[in-house]
Amino acid sequence: MNILKKIMTAIRGGTRELGESIVDSQGTRIFEQEIEDAKESLKKAKRDLTQVMAKEMQASRKVDIIQA
Secondary structure, rough: OHHHHHHHHHHHHHHHHHHHHHHHHHHHHHHHHHHHHHHHHHHHHHHHHHHHHHHHHHHHHHHHHHOO
């Protein structure tokens, strides 16, 4: 009976390890996607900042023209 119990314990342990490896692989996939999403957000933020800075320069030039 002791051998049967150890076999069942080994099977349960293998099943648990398989489940953990699936969760781990999905966790890596999720983190990779979050990194890609963050990269895209940074690119968009840089573009938006560039546009704001360009508009500020235009406004500054218009003010200079008006004051001249």
